[in-house]
Amino acid sequence: MNIPVAQRLQRIPPYPFREIAEIKAKMLAEGNEPIDFGIGDPDMPTPGFVIEALAEAAKDPATHPYDESGFGIPEFKQAVSEFMAKRYGAQVSPDGEVQGTIGCKEALAHIIWGYIDPSDVVLVPDPAYSVYKVQTTWCGGAAFPMPLRAENGFLPDFDAVPLPVRKAAKLMFLNYPNNPTGAVADLDFFTRAVDFARENEIIIVHDCAYSEVRYDGYATHSILEVEGAKDVAIEMHSFSKTFNMTGWRVAWACGGADFVAALSKTKSNIDSGTFMAVQHAGIAALANYDSFIGELNAEYQRRRDALVNGLNSLGWNIQPPKATFYVWVPIPANYATAADFARDLLAECGVLVIPGAVYGSYGEGFVRLSLTIKGDDKLAQINEAIERIRTRLTLKF
Numbered sequence: 567m568n569i570p571v572a573q574r575l576q577r578i579p580p581y582p583f584r585e586i587a588e589i590k591a592k593m594l595a596e597g598n599e600p601i602d603f604g605i606g607d608p609d610m611p612t613p614g615f616v617i618e619a620l621a622e623a624a625k626d627p628a629t630h631p632y633d634e635s636g637f638g639i640p641e642f643k644q645a646v647s648e649f650m651a652k653r654y655g656a657q658v659s660p661d662g663e664v665q666g667t668i669g670c671k672e673a674l675a676h677i678i679w680g681y682i683d684p685s686d687v688v689l690v691p692d693p694a695y696s697v698y699k700v701q702t703t704w705c706g707g708a709a710f711p712m713p714l715r716a717e718n719g720f721l722p723d724f725d726a727v728p729l730p731v732r733k734a735a736k737l738m739f740l741n742y743p744n745n746p747t748g749a750v751a752d753l754d755f756f757t758r759a760v761d762f763a764r765e766n767e768i769i770i771v772h773d774c775a776y777s778e779v780r781y782d783g784y785a786t787h788s789i790l791e792v793e794g795a796k797d798v799a800i801e802m803h804s805f806s807k808t809f810n811m812t813g814w815r816v817a818w819a820c821g822g823a824d825f826v827a828a829l830s831k832t833k834s835n836i837d838s839g840t841f842m843a844v845q846h847a848g849i850a851a852l853a854n855y856d857s858f859i860g861e862l863n864a865e866y867q868r869r870r871d872a873l874v875n876g877l878n879s880l881g882w883n884i885q886p887p888k889a890t891f892y893v894w895v896p897i898p899a900n901y902a903t904a905a906d907f908a909r910d911l912l913a914e915c916g917v918l919v920i921p922g923a924v925y926g927s928y929g930e931g932f933v934r935l936s937l938t939i940k941g942d943d944k945l946a947q948i949n950e951a952i953e954r955i956r957t958r959l960t961l962k963f
């Protein structure tokens with residue numbers, strides 16, 4: 567049989583990390599294990615208090631059926647509401663302003679399915695996590711890029727969005743702390759974003775997946791800290807990076823009730839929610855946030871400092887990121903493209919990084935290094951990578 571896949575599937579490229587995973591698998595098969603700064607998937611285990619809560623909850627048959635609420639069990643939504651209030655001073659009602667989701671990725675995709683008809687316009691940062699643009703395209707919508715430039719601190723310039731595009735746009739994606747650039751946004755930026763959305767009748771979808779990976783005591787923000795933000799915004803949070811729970815598929819959306827309702831209606835026609843025992847594990851995770859998060863971030867901070875100091879000793883001038891586990895590195899002047907540099911790093915040094923253009927055309931000229939390094943002795947691997955680059959590549963700045 568030769569039955570073509572749907573045109574909407576033909577229109578989109580393969581999921582970018584699949585290709586990288588394939589290159590890595592090939593290297594491993596040849597006995598060459600790279601020092602892997604590639605995919606941003608925590609290498610540390612899920613904390614014991616989460617695993618124990620899952621095990622306990624899974625023993626209770628009451629957790630085994632469908633979560634018929636479709637929104638997340640009441641205790642989960644209550645825990646989220648309390649976390650948002652305590653951590654950010656943001657008020658979201660567990661009744662109607664919180665939706666449990668099967669990961670942030672799912673929620674980001676489904677909010678687009680809930681709002682975007684063919685030819686609708688979505689404002690999408692460039693570079694960015696691929697889901698915003700790909701799902702917009704999949705729905706037949708048009709993704710309008712908002713460049714994230716170094717000179718603007720990798721924040722979009724709302725004034726640069728042409729008037730007709732502003733007026734046509736239905737959704738705008740923001741993501742701070744940012745993947746891939748590691749940039750953060752302050753409350754002044756979020757206030758301007760809310761004003762822009764209100765003036766132009768645009769819903770902001772703020773992807774907060776990296777909100778808790780932060781350094782030097784830096785306090786990241788929720789857009790819901792801005793007065794009146796719930797009129798224009800929905801925010802996606804996740805347990806994945808905060809608690810080393812990427813495989814668990816548990817997250818939440820919160821914000822304006824209409825936006826949460828649109829997401830809920832979309833989801834209820836597609837999935838049946840997160841396993842209730844996993845939701846109980848999520849509740850335990852949030853309850854232990856204060857005692858856990860410092861330890862997690864101290865480990866990433868050691869790696870960040872080793873990597874940034876090492877790269878700077880080779881001639882770069884990189885500011886350490888204040889949040890996320892990503893270091894966004896401009897390519898040396900003697901390389902034409904990020905792909906060329908990434909290829910040399912892999913072939914000559916056995917160092918795997920992601921070329922920035924994978925995240926959009928404005929990512930060209932940069933490579934992303936993730937601090938989630940697999941294998942033993944992370945600092946030794948970082949130092950080894952730096953030494954290989956020092957001795958095997960010629961770099962001009």
Ligand SMILES: Cc1ncc(COP(=O)(O)O)c(C=O)c1O
Binds near residue numbers: 695804
């Ligand atoms: C910006 C961004 N948003 C969302 C996600 C997905 O998070 P989750 O595991 O909760 O689906 C990722 C994963 O890498 C990401 O980089």
